[in-house]
Amino acid sequence: MPPRNRRRQQSKLGPKEYFRAAKEIAQLTWETTPGTIVLQIAGAIITAVLPIVTTYYAALTTTELAAAFAGDRTAGGRAITYVIVTAVLGLLLTGWRSLEQYVQRLMRYALEAKVSDIMYERFLSLEFWRYDDKDTIDTYDRAQRFSLFYSQAFNTLSRMLSQVITLVASVIALLLVGWWLAVILLLAIIPGVYLQFSLSRAQVAHWNTTVDVRRAKGTIERQLFQPEHIAELRLYGMVRYLLNLRQELRDTDEKQRIIFERKFILGRLAADALELAAQVGSLLWVTFQIIDHLQPIGQFLYVQQIVQRALTAMNSFVTEISSLDEQLANLFDYQEFMALDVRQGGSRELAGAPERISVDHVSFSYPSSDIDVLKDVSLTIDRGQRVAIVGENGAGKSTLIKLLSGLYAPSVGHVTLDGTDLADFSLDSWHKQLAVLQQDYLSYSFATARDNVFFGKVSKPFDQEAFDRALDKAEARDFTDKLPKGVDSYVSPWMAHEDGTNGVDLSGGQWQRMALARNFYREAPIIILDEPTSAIDALAESRIFNHLFADKSQTLIIISHRLTTIERADVIYMLKDGRVVETGTHDELVALRGEFFTMFESQI
Numbered sequence: 142m143p144p145r146n147r148r149r150q151q152s153k154l155g156p157k158e159y160f161r162a163a164k165e166i167a168q169l170t171w172e173t174t175p176g177t178i179v180l181q182i183a184g185a186i187i188t189a190v191l192p193i194v195t196t197y198y199a200a201l202t203t204t205e206l207a208a209a210f211a212g213d214r215t216a217g218g219r220a221i222t223y224v225i226v227t228a229v230l231g232l233l234l235t236g237w238r239s240l241e242q243y244v245q246r247l248m249r250y251a252l253e254a255k256v257s258d259i260m261y262e263r264f265l266s267l268e269f270w271r272y273d274d275k276d277t278i279d280t281y282d283r284a285q286r287f288s289l290f291y292s293q294a295f296n297t298l299s300r301m302l303s304q305v306i307t308l309v310a311s312v313i314a315l316l317l318v319g320w321w322l323a324v325i326l327l328l329a330i331i332p333g334v335y336l337q338f339s340l341s342r343a344q345v346a347h348w349n350t351t352v353d354v355r356r357a358k359g360t361i362e363r364q365l366f367q368p369e370h371i372a373e374l375r376l377y378g379m380v381r382y383l384l385n386l387r388q389e390l391r392d393t394d395e396k397q398r399i400i401f402e403r404k405f406i407l408g409r410l411a412a413d414a415l416e417l418a419a420q421v422g423s424l425l426w427v428t429f430q431i432i433d434h435l436q437p438i439g440q441f442l443y444v445q446q447i448v449q450r451a452l453t454a455m456n457s458f459v460t461e462i463s464s465l466d467e468q469l470a471n472l473f474d475y476q477e478f479m480a481l482d483v484r485q486g487g488s489r490e491l492a493g494a495p496e497r498i499s500v501d502h503v504s505f506s507y508p509s510s511d512i513d514v515l516k517d518v519s520l521t522i523d524r525g526q527r528v529a530i531v532g533e534n535g536a537g538k539s540t541l542i543k544l545l546s547g548l549y550a551p552s553v554g555h556v557t558l559d560g561t562d563l564a565d566f567s568l569d570s571w572h573k574q575l576a577v578l579q580q581d582y583l584s585y586s587f588a589t590a591r592d593n594v595f596f597g598k599v600s601k602p603f604d605q606e607a608f609d610r611a612l613d614k615a616e617a618r619d620f621t622d623k624l625p626k627g628v629d630s631y632v633s634p635w636m637a638h639e640d641g642t643n644g645v646d647l648s649g650g651q652w653q654r655m656a657l658a659r660n661f662y663r664e665a666p667i668i669i670l671d672e673p674t675s676a677i678d679a680l681a682e683s684r685i686f687n688h689l690f691a692d693k694s695q696t697l698i699i700i701s702h703r704l705t706t707i708e709r710a711d712v713i714y715m716l717k718d719g720r721v722v723e724t725g726t727h728d729e730l731v732a733l734r735g736e737f738f739t740m741f742e743s744q745i
């Protein structure tokens with residue numbers, strides 16, 4: 142099993158990592174929508190430079206107007222020309238802003254779709270043990286947050302580019318008036334930059350420590366506060382308790398952010414005051430210059446506008462940097478998540494079902510615990526055999542099934558197929574041979590009854606005959622026929638047909654029959670059933686098992702607590718505390734008067 146994944150320390154990430162991250166964002170964006178990148182960069186330059194040029198012409202206009210006012214007859218014509226130039230520049234800028242919205246929406250759609258597709262595919266094909274691993278799930282949680290930000294991240298980068306260009310252009314524009322104006326401006330900006338950056342660092346660090354809190358809150362909101370759960374929550378008086386818990390979790394997460402903001406209020410005020418002083422100072426200076434006839438009158442407007450633009454650009458740059466800081470923190474999580482191994486298995490393809498499956502001295506512990514759930518288990522299952530696995534709750538039966546189906550690898554020992562380690566085979570080719578019904582099977586409540594069965598084998602087109610056979614074997618024909626639209630009815634009250642007919646909810650036993658029908662529809666050579674009829678009434682259960690035992694073409698592995706379902710098995714393995722303690726037929730085990738007999742005595 143690969144080493145556990147550990148979180149990288151955000152605070153240790155330097156400019157190099159940030160630069161690399163920015164490059165990665167640009168690269169993926171380029172691969173996804175190259176045209177929009179070109180447009181965004183062009184837009185960044187336009188947005189930065191056009192307003193400064195406009196200001197330049199506005200200043201010239203003011204100077205010419207003052208001259209015209211003082212009696213210069215030629216100045217009026219020049220002023221009008223400058224006004225026309227200013228209007229054309231404004232038109233260009235407005236044109237770009239309209240196009241920009243479209244470009245950004247296009248880019249957001251393309252990137253969000255791409256990143257979320259990549260992430261889902263990766264998440265769904267991880268090595269199985271990862272789904273039990275808290276670090277993996279944490280990383281996934283945080284990485285998922287990034288998928289929402291991916292497109293924003295590039296927009297943020299392009300806005301930052303535009304702000305840097307504005308700043309550089311403003312400094313150059315100010316240098317033309319007086320070098321020290323530019324220097325004062327830069328010095329006044331530094332404290333604000335520092336403060337905002339510290340705040341964002343604190344927020345990111347806090348965010349990383351509260352992943353658990355947010356997950357617990359999300360679980361309550363998304364999984365528990367669902368219509369189908371409300372009845373139990375109310376019956377157990379859990380509603381108020383969970384609401385309070387959710388509030389506590391929310392406060393833990395969000396109050397701290399507000400506290401951070403509060404701590405920075407005074408600092409911010411000081412930084413803003415410094416910027417204001419620089420702004421007022423530069424205006425006073427240019428006012429005196431104009432009074433002394435050292436600068437033309439339009440220079441007041443010019444300096445005022447340029448200083449204002451530079452400060453706004455710098456402040457926006459700082460805000461963008463802090464949001465980028467948060468976005469990149471998530472990019473690192475995304476990279477970490479994408480670097481996880483995906484489920485691999487071996488390279489050998491399994492052509493058909495094996496003659497013999499062997500479990501050879503297998504011990505196993507889950508990644509999250511050191512306890513051996515299975516201890517030195519050995520057993521064999523031959524083709525066509527009916528095998529029952531029995532034992533008390535927690536004995537390790539379901540775990541054994543997970544190992545047999547290759548979802549987990551043994552910690553010690555081997556599972557082999559005709560003598561070859563299961564690990565050498567491609568998992569997909571093994572799964573094609575299996576139809577596994579787990580205890581916590583899925584109910585596809587968005588789909589119809591027919592689809593719930595068809596989802597057992599989506600690799601082939603729908604097969605009506607196999608469908609009919611599966612429905613009959615699972616004793617699901619009667620109740621599906623009675624649904625408002627037969628097998629084409631939705632099986633959830635939340636779904637409605639186009640003609641307005643509502644879907645119908647199924648009972649626990651009916652859902653279990655649907656799941657069984659799905660399993661049978663697969664028509665796989667090896668059927669594995671983990672408590673397949675726990676919610677099904679005794680008569681239907683008996684008919685289902687009659688069907689199952691009558692068909693000798695499939696290997697059958699059943700876990701059950703009901704004697705009627707296992708007594709006809711060719712071999713029964715009795716598990717206790719992770720060990721196989723008894724093996725034999727029903728009669729042999731009864732005669733033994735051991736663990737099996739004690740467990741099933743009341744049913745014999």
Ligand SMILES: Nc1ncnc2c1ncn2[C@@H]1O[C@H](COP(=O)(O)OP(=O)(O)OP(=O)(O)O)[C@@H](O)[C@H]1O
Nearest residue numbers: 273507509510514533534535536537538539540541
């Ligand atoms: N994902 C998991 N991570 C850690 N421990 C687990 C996990 N799944 C099961 N276990 C533990 O492994 C032991 C065996 O569980 P398993 O589900 O295999 O028992 P079982 O025999 O199928 O029980 P039951 O009859 O109740 O279905 C239990 O003690 C359980 O707590």
